[in-house]
Amino acid sequence: MAGKYDDLAAQIVELVGGKSNVKCVAHCITRVRFKLKDESKANDEAISELPNVIKVMHANGQYQVVVGNIVEDVYDAVLKAGGFSDGGAVDADDDDAAPKGVTDVIIDLISGIFAPMLGTFAAAGIMKGLLALATFLVPSFANDGAYTLLYTVADGMFYFLPVVLGFTAAKKFKMSEFNGMAIAFALVYPTMVALTSGEVVGSVQLGFAGTFSWYTTFLGLPLIMPASGYTSSVIPILLMIWFGSTLEHWVKKWMPASMKMFFTPLIVVTVTVTLGYLVIGPIATLITNLLGEFFALLFGLPMIGSLLGCTLVGAFWMCLVIFGFHWSLVPIALVNLSTLGHDYILGSVIAHSFSLGAVLFAMYLKNKDEKFRGIALPAMISAFFFGVTEPAIYGVALPDKKAFINASIGSAVGGLIIGISGAVVYMSGGLGVFNWLSFIDPSGVNGINHMIWAIVASLVGAVVGFAIEFVTFKPEAAK
Template identity: 35%
Template sequence: MDHSRVAADVLKGVGGEENVKSVVHCMTRLRFAIRDDAKIDKAAVKAIPGVITTAEAGGQYQVVIGNEVPEVYAELGKISGLVAGTQTTTVDPDEPKKNLFNRFISMIAALFTPLLWALAGTGLLKAFLSAAATFGWIATDTSTYLVLNALSDAFINFLPMALAITAARYFKASEWTSFAIAGALVYPTITPLVGAEGLTFFGIPFTMVSYVSSVIPIILIVWLQSYAEKFLYAKLHSSVRRFLTPMIVVLIAVPLVFVVVGPISALLSGWLGEGIGWIFANVPWLGGAIMGGLWQVFVIFGLHWGFVPLFTLEFQATGQILLIGPVFAAVLAQSAAVAGVWVRTRDKKLKSLAAPATLSGFLAGITEPAIYGINLPLKRPFIFGIIGGALGGAIIAIGGVFSTAFVVPSGLALPALFGNGNMVFLGLGLVAAIVVSFLLTVILGFKDPVDEDAPAAVANNDLEVRSPLDGTAVGLSEVSDPVFAGGVLGKGAAVLPSSGAVYAPFDGVVAAAFPTGHAIGLRHADGAEVLIHIGVDTVKLNGQHFSMKVESGQAVTAGQLLIEFDVDAIKAAGYDVTTPVIITNAELYPEITSQVTGPISHGEPLYLAKSVEAVALAK
């Protein structure tokens, strides 16, 4: 489907943007609130390639698209001003119920997703450039190297500025004000102040830490910015608030980071560094395990800067750096974990991202694409990387391995460790870090996200769809919505629920968990896609009386609770709760047989979806 063409043609068919009051979308259709029905060219809209059919109900003109309605809706937003602010919610209503760690990971994933390919591409370029310099293919004192180094290093160096934009969109703050704040954090005259003494701001002493490549400070300050802007817009007069708001926000936010975040970060970093330095002096294997296991965690929160003075002092006093050896294990372990994702995942997008992330991690020690784009959002690979890094770091520390130079830990920087300490323990530590992280990721696995662009798998077997609800099974023709009743969106059956719970009808993956909780799409391993739509037009309830218990991309097992809803409240609001359960990719499952009617409990067979092969053989 050409989503942009469909969006343009539909908008033209409904009379143009000026004839539309608002537009939202549910699981399968665009729902227009129209100013003048007479301006709609209904025949033209129905004839648009990609439009399944149209319907008129509840004062809305509904254009049925099917599974690709979110993409068409997004394109509609690009060519009109209708989309912004009209969708009821973009937040998972179950989000507040997640624990703090899961909410943090979800936020990081959302903020980094738009940046991943740039991170992966420049990280890979950095890896190749490092390899070229290591093997003498390019001299580091040439202008060519300087240009290539800037190309490969700039994005990660100014990462806070990129995060300012994604964080502003996430927290609904002004993007360019956030950009201005981030720019101040990495401004050329500010970065040389890192570590300087006697710094004050209007007499208030502060410690400058490096915000280059940092993550948490800019996210935290943009979050606070979003609240400050709402307050100022409410209090300032309309004639001045558009320029006074960003001025006041920047004037407060940037010094707040320097005076509060910087010193706190420096204090915590210093305590952490000194504590681990003491452990290294007394229990080296434990220090190695902490450095190897938690180094990437320190990096995420900006606490790793506390170790730089220790590295420097140790090198100045002894000409060697013991603490940096286990960090090699940390970097290679996370790289090995993402390599495990590369090998195991069946998701095309994830595999194509994991490939350059693996290479840039192993070769150049650039782990940001791996951590923020893959390991941390998937959770388990990040944990496996911590386990492998801790084991490898402990072994390396026991061997007394040290570096003779201040280097960025990576595969190409390993020569800095050669001949320094017990090389057998170095080899064992690195092998342990890589092998353990890789094998844990490949063997124990992770929840593979759904690749929405992947073509549906060819179904080889008939699929028994079990009832997702308790109630009464009825034919699809008894659904009051003609789009469902006519089988336009797919074949199947319906259930009139007697209780408010939806359960998984088979083992599969959540292909779409709609934010309003009224519908869910599941994908079976054989390729079957099933839509469970609770009631008719219940999207208008905007999530009221519904509670989604799973999220998109999550693997589910037969009988697992998916949604809870209040049957009586929905009926009292005037909605039909008859729930269609349909196969939406009829090209793979063209026939429905053995359909059950009458009383039914969840988990009992509802109908049998015949695969295209079975139908062909029958003929």
């Protein structure tokens, strides 16, 4: 049976130069990503004119076709149209990617590691928000078995986040995914987590980086771990997988073929986990503490810290999204959530999708062109309700430039309101309207006060973005 996007997929495959020009294909949350043997064979203009295609991009050695929320359906159709294997791999031995700058490499790594889990991660966050709302409205629900069961749905992925990252990072670093998960399992093993409490064997004070204590030793060497262990952590597992991948590639070069199956994992996992606990983990903890201190210093400046930090992050968040730099703040936010129980970084950007959606709405009202409206309407809905902004950014706001600036202004105003109110998020929740639930305090101390401020910031940011765009937008000047 023909699928809804089979014709579109067939045209895309043909216009990128045919199956023979495709080395591999993958997808993120809004884009079908091709690695082509010769990008000059692809017809950018023709692909951009296809229905449901928002934009064509060349970035990080990839040929990216932006299709928005239908990406998974289009991706499946592309796999079928080109006869590509599941997962997008065509040639497993093609490593001749064009040279990249350091920034491109970092962006590609971070987005490649976090993007695959974004949907499920957001879903878990939404469940957390719904449970927080339920217990606020009906406190006795927290003692019900239904709450306990549903909380495992909400918190399981957060608690075992290193395992998820162990899989995605191993895939990105071209390492055995099972070795990556084995390393991560060792980080969250209950016996090791339990070692973070009890009688302190020794400690050392490192100034701004905090106090490092240990409760046991490994052959006389201190096993230094964060107070809560490595559950829900981000940076330690990423550094360990990077090290493990390097070690695995080296071991495979000299290990006899008859022994590779068992001894490669034995060496890689054992060495990586041991050095992870003794060296990599403490270094990662040090880096994490320093990054946290930097943002704490920025947001903690007398009188203006919260206002300055929230306003700046809110203003430039969409710029970070364009270049993929927003992923660099996500690990820090997750660290704040696991150590502080709340986060101010993600809280400060609550208004960006609402401001962007409102800007598109203003353009939609004034521009009667049907093709433009066909792009703007679904992009606006995506931004408003689901917080997925790439279609709106790449398809409408960024090409217009002024619209992008106006949306950033509205986002900055929303960040300013969050800074004034002191509102923070208590979980990494959903996007768009679902992100409001992230501001509910599970402890009940602040209740829904921060959520109310988040709603106010979102609405004010939307009004500001809409007003500026409605007054300044000239449909006749738009392309």
